[in-house]
Amino acid sequence: MPAFDIGSQLVNLGSALLLLSCFAIVAQRRLSACVDLFALQSVFLAATAALVAFLTGIHHIYAAAGLTILIKAVVIPNILKQVIERLNVNREVDMNVNVPTGLLICGGLVMLAFFITQPIIPLGALLTRDSLAIALAIVLIGFFTMIARNKAVTQIIGFLVMENGLFLGATAAAYGMPLIVELGVFFDVLVGTLIIGLYTHRLQDTFDTVDTSRLTALKE
């Protein structure tokens, strides 16, 4: 990698910021702040995508970036905020894993991601190739968030973080998917969030809590 390639450095920086916001989400105990951080992460994602679009001149990535801002940074956070407000759950009281341990595990996941992608990275010639490892790390951390947290809202956020990771991965590996596929994915995510939001309501109605660990009671 040429050391003075400003463009690729900036892309790396954007990806790094994405990763950092993941860690902030893991460290954050307040649900509404988690949602804000997710919105911020989506903004970083859009910025990175737009940067890639600018550097490569591939225009449909601009569209994807715009959609990211619209759906992931505005619409979905609003839906989630409404859910939080209506259900009056703003605090993650109990977590399966405490915060410092969670952070350390996520640190381990990042190392794992870099370790796995290490043999692939030098093969790529794209300017985004280093982002692939970061994308994988973000997917893993998103997954971990879903496992480590009990409240349904944070699990949605974990899922959305994974989606962000996949988007970054697609941009990194192949300069983005065809626009029609992107559109489909955005639509899926939006509908998915709506459905999970509804399901959270049902959960609240049935158990008086949005703690998904209570679902074990359903088996009887």
Place this chain on the structure above:
Amino acid sequence: MLYLFALFVAGHAAGLLLPFCVPAQPRLQNRLAHGAACVAGGAGVLLGLAGLLAPEPWAASVQSSIPLLTFAVRLDPLAAFFVLIISLAGLAASLFAFGYVTEFYGRSSMAAMGSLYNAFLLSMTLVVMADHGLLFLIVWESMSLVSYFLVVTEHEKADVRYAGLFYLVMAHVGTAFIALSFLICFQESGSFSFETFRRPEPPLPEGMRALVFLTALVGFGAKAGIVPLHVWLPYAHPAAPSHVSALMSGVMIKTAIYGLIRVYFDFLGGDFPWWWGFTVLVVGALSALLGVMYALMEHDLKRLLAFHSVENIGIILLGIGAGMIFHTYGLKEFAALGLLAGLYHTINHAMFKTLLFLGAGSLAYATHTRNMEEYGGLLRRMPWTGLLFLIGAVSISALPPTNGFVSEWLVFQTLFLSLHLPTILLQLLLPLAAAMLALTGVLALACFAKAFGIAFLALPRSSHARRAEEVPVSMRIGMGLPAVLCLLLGLLPMVMVPLLDRIVRPFTTSIAERMVAVDRWALAPVNVEFSSLSSPAIALGLAGLSLFGLLLVKTFGGMTRARYGKTWACGINITPRTEYTATGFAQPIKRVFSTVYQPTVKLETEVLEESRYFAKRRRFELHIEPVFQKYLYDPVVTLFATAADRMRVIQTGSLHLYLTYIFVTLVVLLLMAV
């Protein structure tokens, strides 16, 4: 050299035998035994220095009539260095013992104690000088046995007997593994001589080498107290009389470090696979961190110090492990640096741990208790002991400009060279090890701030502490020697590094010339641009700037006389009960690292009948889960106990049956021989 060696052996032999030859007067026996040990210690120091400076290793051997056994001793720089450490610590402990053992007059046999003490020192020295596998195992075993007898000096106490038994079992497990590793070397070459171990004919196959590596790690590790083989150490070391604890913790566990270096760099010298160094590094990091974490929770001063030995062995292994990793990849200079850092920490730890154990002995001598919660305010009552203990505490906390800082700094520098390693796994492992070392260092600082602060500062917490008096002069001299050496080793690393370089040179390469930089003022492990440390400059700077502070005070306000008054305690009189306890001090740490400690808290409250808000009595219990003992050792012990239970069937107590067993065995053996 021969004369020095003879004087050394004669000194200890005199200390071994003379106490039995005189009438049973404890005073006389004490003087004879420890006087002889002092003479031998002096000779040992000279022997060590001579061996370290000699251009060629000195060797001597006597053939014995027993097959395969030769009484061969060899004093190469590595052995000489350990002889030096053992003798320095031995000298300090012997001086200390003159006063200290008066406590045991009438309780224990002075002749036996003095004689065993000499035997202990002699066997430790012979361990590092032995040049023959069988001889090594014999003196190693006698070292373990003699120290066992010393541990159970106060055998009338049940916990001492338990500690002794635990120690004996672990020591033998360790010896078994060492014997195994020597037998593997023996099997291929057919000789127990270390010379053939070095150049085995035919060379050992790769699998066998790995087996030697592992058995030696377990065998020596059991003696050194690496996690998870450390569990016996906090029982056995505190149980012994303090001057013996000092030697056990300060130097006996170092013989295991000697053994590891001897086997890895000398016998197996050269090409290790990378996972050897990796294993040693990981074991070192874990030992360092867990050792200090458990130490923080201790209130028994000697047990606390024993856990710190686990920690420091870990730090030494971090240096050696990093050295081994660099050795794998042919980075000889960095390997030398790692090894040198490990060895430097070895001598440093020997000095400050001896000092601290002797200090703990002084406290026990003055207050008749080892519980820190019953100390307090001792700095005013025992100013010398306090000052010397403080020097030890600052050294072990690795604060500049003492010796612990210099060696820990060198270990850090070795770990900082991870950039030069080829694989990302190792590149990331070394920074993580450095972070663990940093955590270890600061926890050690917290632990010794606790130990010194609770024991020596503020108000006495018990009548024992209130009545404490300064210990006799001989004990203070015994502590003074290692204290001075702690300071010298910290201030003069430029003198020490060339000496250590003579040890690492045969195994790796020479780096002393490059390391001593800036007109012999500073150490620069790689070059001055990368890093440098000048502990004399730091010491001078600290002294100068303290004076500067005094000067500022003079200029800005003058030295107005201070007014003295009681500490304000919100209107009530200050008593020892309002002070912070050692338990309270460590509580936040216990809570933050509760994953490691698994604490269980039990609080029982008896309340008044009238109102539940007024407690009549409160009972508070706090336990730390001994994770390793519970999940690793207890199952094994249970397994053996069950197996032994099954085996009882063949033990009927009938003499005829036993004779039949012997007869059958004999017949079977004869048949096999045919």
Place this chain on the structure above:
Amino acid sequence: MTSILQAVVLIAVQTGIMLAVAPFIVGLIRKVKARLQLRRGAGVLQPYADLAKLFRKQPIISTTTSWIFTATPYILFASTLLAGLLVPMFTSRIPLSFAGNIIALVYLFGLGTFFLILAGLDAGSAFGGMGSSREAIVASLTEPAMIMSIFAIALTAGSTNLSTIVHKTALLDGIVLDPSPHLMALAALMIVALAETGRVPVDNPATHLELTMIHEAMVLEYSGRYLALVEWAAALKLLVFLTLIANVFAPWGIATSLEPVALAVGVVAYLAKVSGLALVIGVIESMFAKLRLFRLPDFLGLAFILALLAVIFFYVLRG
């Protein structure tokens, strides 16, 4: 001979600037906080007046204390000042760089912390013990993050010697330029600096409520000249951290040679940089509430992870 004279002059000038600027920084932070709370606040020169007053006052010493209590302020003052002399301030070519690298800096602070903890325990009051115990846990949690961020810095500059790091960064000579590891290490070191110097959200320098204080609880029994030295040392420690951050991550304007003009520019640039950082700290202190003691592992754990990521990124981006 001239080089020794030059070294002595440089050391004296650096000592002088440190001693003179440290109280100003404290005053500036207080001023910023006051303005953000819509108060007028005391003048930025107030800390100087406080120090002068404390130096003249008669000290009161508890009868339960030992010599540790009276010696600690001097040890603390000397170790902090010496640590400051190891950090390049207005020139990257500092005379004392041979005496110790960045690890020595960390351990010099450790020396001060050790004696301060002892002094907290010495008076025998529960407040002092509480402060000492809390200081111990904060220091324990900070240290790994600090070493890790130092590791990241050392890797990008290829040196652990502060003088070399700053010199190379200032000249953009042979260092790794990727911004990501730098930014992460900067964030981590910033958190570490807040924790080490007892600022919000870790500790509150303005409080005297027993439930919340850490540093203030340890030094509660000090008065007169001893308190003056302790306060000055605390201000110096803050200044040293700000200097470290300013010059390692933004060595702009620092004198890379010993010419008079460059040195003058260096001094001005230095003052501007640390004042800017003081503003940032003032804003941070106004924006955040103090964290509960047992929430600190989250905060400092984040610093550790940031530093770890910086190291990982360095290795990966290097390829």
